[in-house]
């Protein structure tokens with residue numbers, strides 16, 4: 001797990017992320033989390049891409065098995081359950097708000113981009129919209145920072161501690 005400043009990604013890391021995404025990885029700042037085998041799990045992307053597009057998603061889940069697991073969870077009834085939890089549990093709600101603020105602080109430590117001011121990812125701070133983004137934040141920040149991301153990881157059948165990597169043909 002890593003939050004800024006990131007070590008630069010290696011050429012191999014960037015090639016692996018590109019293979020994971022199925023397209024060239026753009027504006028990679030570093031690798032924010034890795035599989036137990038060392039393959040990237042979460043890629044950190046610049047807040048503004050080279051083509052000038054603002055990019056709010058600092059932490060992007062790139063690992064195919066992890067993204068599949070989150071898509072699988074989103075297809076169950078877990079989203080409304082997590083949304084309800086946010087509505088009824090004061091502690092989780094305040095942790096989620098803090099996670100939102102930390103996410104933006106992490107990103108703004110790299111660059112402040114006016115178009116995405118106040119915007120984090122995944123529906124934070126009051127909605128549960130994208131488990132991929134929330135799990136990516138939880139993996140980068142470590143346990144205890146993003147409560148919904150932590151719960152999504154706990155409910156999923158994927159773990160960073162068990163390698164389910166494919167051959168990335170890097």
Ligand SMILES: [Zn+2]
Pocket residue numbers: 035036037038039162163164165
């Ligand atoms: Zn692996």
